[in-house]
Amino acid sequence: MARFGMVIDTKKCVGCMDCVVACKTENDVPEAFNRDWIVQDVRGKNPDLHMEIRTERCNHCDNPPCVYCCPTGASHVHDLGGIVLVTHDLCIGCKACLASCPYDTRFIHPEGYADKCTFCVHRVEKGLDPACVSVCPTHCMYFGDLDDPNSQVSKLLTSRKNHSLIPEAGTKPQILYLV
Amino acid sequence: MNPLSRRKFLKISGATIAAAAAIGTVSKALDKAETTKHKGIQKIPTFCDICFWKCGAIAYVRDGELWKVEGNPLDPLSKGRLCPRGTGGVGAHYDPDRLRSPLIRTQERGKEMWKEVTWDEALSYIADKMQKIKSQYGPESIAVFSHGIGGNFLKHTLKAYGAINFAAPSFAQCRGPRDVGFRLTYGEDVSSPERTDIKNAQCLVLIGSHLGENMHNTQAQEFAEAVGNDASIIVVDPRFSVAASKAKYYLPIKPGTDLALLLAWMNVIVTENLYDKEYVEKYGFGFEQFKAELLAYTPEWSYPETGIEPKLIRATAREMARYKPATLIHPGRHVNWYGDDAQRSRAIALLNALMGSWGRKGGFYYPVSMDVPGYPYPSYPTPTKDKVDNPDKKYPFAHEAITTGIREATLTGNPYPVKGWFVYATNLIQALPNEEITKQAIQNLDLVVVVDVIPNEIAGWADVVLPESVYLERHDDINVEWFRDSFVGLRQPVVESPHDQKPNWWIAKKLAEKLGLGNYYPWKDVEEYINYRMTAAGLSFDELKKNGIILGTKQPNYFDEGVPAEFQTPSGKIEFYSLQLQQAGFDPVPKYKRPAGGPAGSFRLLYGRAPVHSFSRTQTNRILSDMMPENEVWLNANIAERYSLKSGDYIKLKNQDGVVSNKIKVKATERIRQDCVYMVHGFGHTAKGLKHAFGKGASDSQLLTRFETDPLMGGTGMNMNFVTIEIEA
Amino acid sequence: MNEYTTTRHNELVDPSLHIWGWEIPVYLFIGGLVAGMMIITGYFIFKGRYKDKACVCRVLPLLGMIILSAGMFTLFLDLEHKLYTWRLYLTFKVASPMSWGAWILIVVYPTMIASFLINVPEYFSKKFLWMDKISEKLQQHKYAVKNIGVVNMLLGGLLGIYTGVLLSALGARPLWNSSMLWLLFLVSGLSAASAFVHMVAKRVDERELLAKADNGFLILEIFVIALFIIGMVTSTKVHIDSALVLLSGIYAPAFWVFVLALGIVIPLIIQLLAVNHKIKHTPVAPIMVIVGGLVLRFVIVYAGQYTHWVDAGF
Structure with a gap:
């Protein structure tokens, strides 16, 4: 079984938000909402500064609190590569999943259901990369099977130092950031 | 924290309405009946126009509606990956604030009061005024400001008319120096x-x-x-x-x-x-x-x-x-x-x-390029005057026209009066320093024509505003690019214009006909024009239409690949010491001069770009404005603390000449020195027609009242302004 | 300090989570209050006081149903996809406290109806004779009645516990990551219910009893809050920062003044004086307890949403 995940090279990312725009047009994400976004994490004092730029989205956790807390089963883990999805007409809009996500990746779609990144499952099913990955002008994003040791993502993780977001929350996020 | 949002209240009251919509099968059946044309996905190659880089793109049309734009993998510029603005180009087509029909001014300039007219009325009005200017002052008295490939046909019409003063801010306000x-x-x-x-x-x-x-x-x-x-x-x-x-x-x-x-x-x-x-x-x-x-x-x-x-x-x-x-x-x-x-x-x-x-x-x-001949037009009339922007070669090394020189001539009437401005796709109010001078100069004009896709500030000062189709709805001239690899790129329509917008070639051709210059447009439409050029170059227009890009053969790029090391300088060599500068009275080797400081307690105003906006052209694009709806002023964290400001607070900036900006959000950050502030250019719109962008953020150009002109080439140095912080009451 | 900027800006999520407004705290408070009322009702039924015409346990189930329905209505108001609410009852998700809650609420109503029918108040029994008949029949089965009392206490306990677990299961909000939260909400619910019943009870001895009980619950609540805070401040950085939101942060005034001082300590002093007959019983102290309980839910729900894992040091 595949385990889909993303590897993002923070060294190359310039935070241009092309990934965000591509997600918007690909998935018709409504105005004023974002399924992915850019974080600039700055440490230090001028002029000795360090900045990590990251593109963030649902981490499609292996231990997904949003799926556990969902009272109707709307939030679920898809058979294909462990992608975490929401079935719109099962969702009652209780927002427990929004509260349960340490990454604050979810929002309420204007139509009332909880929404978030789907890893572009409709593209992945056709063997394509998610829209954000496919447009990135800096080629800083990689999508693939983390369980396959020969995949590009796995190789990047063994060859480069990397970190995930808030590992201490115990959700086992599947997006990893190369530093 | 807002415990009860307005949206939520609306939702409760809307629940009953939603109930009707929830009867899924019924509404689905209705949807099916409505969408009839172009079922499925069409992919149409073109090239982008959200900035002027001209990246090859592929537009996706889903069930007859524009869906998304991706990069064209054949394109050497984008290599199949657009920047965020290109990806967000969809928003330009759907922008509700677009110009919709030709407009003629009904009140004084700058009031933005219009009546909608037909194309025929608008073009007759322009042609009439142009003929008057020609007979009274000569055709040289109409100046053209045009940015980007889209203006090629309009420039052609004006050259045929006899205009000689063509400028773009891309020289004196950008890369000229x-x-x-x-x-x-x-x-x-x-x-x-x-x-x-x-x-x-x-x-x-x-x-x-x-x-x-x-x-x-x-x-x-x-x-x-x-x-x-x-x-x-x-x-x-x-x-x-x-x-x-x-x-x-x-x-x-x-x-x-x-x-x-x-x-x-x-x-x-x-x-x-x-x-x-x-x-x-x-x-x-x-x-x-x-x-x-x-x-x-x-x-x-x-x-x-x-x-x-x-x-x-x-x-x-x-x-x-x-x-x-x-x-x-x-x-x-x-x-x-x-x-x-x-x-x-x-x-x-x-x-x-x-x-x-x-x-x-x-x-x-x-860089290399393909050999694509131009269209064999009749020759343009011989001018009787010199260009107006750089009299007596005041700036001896300017090799392109100086926008601010034209503005100066318009203001003073020297060396000769300028009586008409054509402005294509450049928002001169925000592009030129000291917007008050621009507005004063405009008062001396008999005709101001703006051709654009959105009602920018400069449109507010026009007599006639002509709404152009956005790039996804039009043909333009082909792009024969100078780059590492040579290629030709095609811009072609992907969807139809939603209202009465027209492409530049159509506008230019019709205007030429009104001016009695129809002989300068021997072709029927732009496809005939492009086809002629492609055929003349021995290339296939059909292939270009299908692929969007035709690549040339590989040519050398470096000396060691066979490029001859020739230098077009007076000495024929790389000039470490420049005799031509010395002869013109300048330093043959650059000398440093300390820049003038600002008043005590003020900060030098610096400005720059954001990845999701182009100049002041994209703030109403709903997708791009969603990425960045307003700009922020970067303030060193220590300075912010001194003023008890934190990120997100609104302040105003006042420059050394007392000009006060619109309110702008503070970004308190370690990422900037203490002696300057920074903002992204293009915000703080004052044009009423830009409903979505109006009043969001502050305009740097409004604060650029001072500029230092480069004695070599007439460029306008604009980091010469200083601001103080005005705390919002 | 780190500079952390995000371009997300999602409604209800940024700059800090604010998905739940007044509806959820009100619902949680009502849940706790009704839970307390059920436990008190159950205790009185179990003790056989239901036979007493003046016993407050005759009216509590009806009041409980009315109040709980109001609470469920506020819960419904909060749902964003209301037309799909029925989806709750097509499944049972064992890991989801919300699913547990949905089903607990389903069984709570029959229990309260049964409790109500044990000795229907005259106002109804005169109008609806069939109710009186059911009461007569029920009272013949003493053990059944006792069991109804037990079920009341059990379900009341579950209901009260669930209102706390609902939040503490949401691990992403550090302030809610406490195994004391269920106890806090249960005790607070009992205390509010005692205060409420103290006001509505007709019999002086019941009122006295509940005032004493309330004092006990209030003292217990102080300990639970103390342990809740101690648990937080002895945990990780994000939890310490979360506790500081209550102790010295933006929710400190509400916490210290309305929850602790006006909601617990002052009414406790008043009621201690009252039960020792130094002063007369007045509704002042119970009302303060009830309002304090409500404010407690607001503070915990709001402050909890305000806390998160990233970039702690709120």
């Missing part, structure tokens, strides 16, 4: 797309150039590639830019002192014998005189000016030398800062010459 500095040194421009071989550079030096925030696609892509290749990056910027975060060395320079740093770098490289001797001997002219002048500029001399420690200057100079000739000191793009910009750019050209990077891999390549 750089191209002049390089011309004086190598005899050639850096041109656009820049001939910088970033992807092969092993050491890349950025001086105020914020690649990654400035999202010219090829430049940003190659920058990331260089970073990925572990190239050594050196960034000089008062602001810790995105590029700075990728740098091995970050030099937080005192604004306005870059030339002092460049001279010190060259001093180190020359005195430590770190330059490419063979290259300099072979191609250089006047090196000994140049060297002699440099000796005074030690890092110790530079330190009090730049604030960069001598040991850091030495370390970075040696770092550059380590990777030569694959060391690229980037010439920048928008380089109008302090009025000495051509000389500073020349210093950059010279530093590159010391590295031997011009014509070498990882430095500056030689």
Whole structure:
């Protein structure tokens, strides 16, 4: 079984938000909402500064609190590569999943259901990369099977130092950031 | 925290309405009945126009509606990946604030009061006024400001009419000083797309150039590639830019002192014998005189000016030398800062010459192009006057027309009156410094015509506004690009214009006919025109329509690939010492002059780009405005604390001449020096028609009341303004 | 300090989570209050006081149903996809406290109806004779009635516990990551219910009893809050920062003044004086307890949403 995940090279990312725009047009994400976004994490004092730029989205956790807390089963883990999805007409809009996500990746779609990144499952099913990955002008994003040791993502993780977001929350996020 | 949002209340009351919609099967059946045309996905290649880089794109049309735009993998510029603006180009088509029909002014200029008219009325009105100007003042009295390939046909009509004054802010307000500095040194421009071989550079030096925030696609892509290749990056910027975060060395320079740093770098490289001797001997002219002048500029001399420690200057100079000739000191793009910009750019050209990077891999390549003949039009009328923008060659090294020179002539009537302005796709109010002068100049005009897609500020001052189709709805001239690889690109319509907008070629052709210049348009429509040019070049128009791009054959880009090392300078060599500058009364080797400071307690106003916006053109694009709805003013964290300000607070800025900005959000940050503030250009719109962008953020250009004109080429240095903080009451 | 900027800006999520407004705290408070009322009702039924015409346990189930329905209505108001609410009852998700809650609420109503029918108040029994008949029949089965009392206490306990677990299961909000939260909400619910019943009870001895009980619950609540805070401040950085939101942060005034001082300590002093007959019983103290309980839910729900894992140091 595949385990889909993303590897993002923070060294190359310039935070241009092309990934965000591509997600918007690909998935018709409504105005004023974002399924992915850019974080600039700055440490230090001028002029000795360090900045990590990251593109963030649902981490499609292996231990997904949003799926556990969902009272109707709307939030679920898809058979294909462990992608975490929401079935719109099962969702009652209780927002427990929004509260349960340490990454604050979810929002309420204007139509009332909880929404978030789907890893572009409709593209992945056709063997394509998610829209954000496919447009990135800096080629800083990689999508693939983390369980396959020969995949590009796995190789990047063994060859480069990397970190995930808030590992201490115990959700086992599947997006990893190369530093 | 807002416990009960308005939206939620609406939702409760809307629940009953929603109930009807929830009967899924019924509504689905209705949907099916409605969508009849173009079922499925069509992919149509074209090239982008959200900025002027002209990236090849593929537009997706889903069930007859524009869905998304992706990069064209065949395109050497985008390599199949657009920048965020290109990806968000969809929003330009759907923008509700677009111009919809031709407009004629009903009240005084600037009031933005219009009546909608037909194209025939609008063009007759323009033609009538143009004929009057021609008979009274001569055709030279109409000036044209046009930015981008879209204006080609309009320029053709005006040339046929007899106009000679054509300018774009891309020279005197952007890359002009750089191209002049390089011309004086190598005899050639850096041109656009820049001939910088970033992807092969092993050491890349950025001086105020914020690649990654400035999202010219090829430049940003190659920058990331260089970073990925572990190239050594050196960034000089008062602001810790995105590029700075990728740098091995970050030099937080005192604004306005870059030339002092460049001279010190060259001093180190020359005195430590770190330059490419063979290259300099072979191609250089006047090196000994140049060297002699440099000796005074030690890092110790530079330190009090730049604030960069001598040991850091030495370390970075040696770092550059380590990777030569694959060391690229980037010439920048928008380089109008302090009025000495051509000389500073020349210093950059010279530093590159010391590295031997011009014509070498990882430095500056030689761009190539395909041979596509122009259309054989009748020749244009012979002008009876000189161009108006640069009388008596006041700026001897300007090789393009100076926008602010035309403005000056319009204002003063010298050397002769300018009575009409055509403005195509450039928002002059925000593009030229000191907008009050622009508005005064406009008062002297008998005709102002603006052709654009959105009602920008300059449209508010027009007599006639002509709504153009956005790039996704029109043909334009073909793009025969000068780049690393040669190619031809096609812009073709993807969807229809939603209202009464027309493409530039149609507008230009109709206007020519109104002016009795129909003989200048022997072709029926633009496809016939493109087909003629393609056939003349021995290329297939059908292939171009299908693929969007036709690639040329591989040609050499570097000296060692066979490009002849010829320099179009008076000496035929790379001019370390410039006799032509000396003869014109300028410094043959650049000299540093300390920039004037501001009033006590004020901050130098710096401005730049955001990756998701182009100039002041994209703030109503709903997708792009969603990414960045307003700009922020960057304020050093310590300064912010002194004013008890935190990120998100709104303030106003007041410049040295008492001009007060619109309110703007504070970004309190360690990422900027304490002596300057920074904002992204293009916000703070005052045009009422830009409903979505009106009043969001502040306009830097409104605060740029002072500028220093470059004596070499007439560029306007605009980092000469200082602001104080006005706390919102 | 780190500079952390995001371009997300999603409604209800940024700059800090604010998905739940007044509806959820009100619902949680009502849940706790009704839970307490059920436990008190159950205790009185179990003790056989249901036979007493004046016993407050005759009216509590009806009041409980009315109040709980109001609470469920506020819960419904909060749902964003209301037309799909029925989806709750097509499944049972064992890991989801919300699913547990949905089903607990389903069984709570029959229990309260049964409790109500044990000895229907005259107002109804005169109008609806069939109710009186059911009461007569029920009262013949003493053990059944006792069991109804037990079920009341059990379900009341579950209901009260669930209102706390609902939040503490949401691990992403550090302030809610406490195994004391269920106890806090249960005790607070009992205390509010005692205060409420103290006001509505007709019999002086019941009122006295509940005032004493309330004092006990209030003292217990102080300990639970103390342990809740101690648990937080002895945990990780994010939890310490979360506790500081209550102790010295933006919710400190509400916490110290309305929850602790006006909601617990002052009414406790008043009621201690009252039960020792130093002063007369008045509704002042119970009302303060009830309002304090409500404010407690607001503070915990709001402050909890305000806390998160990233970039702690709020």
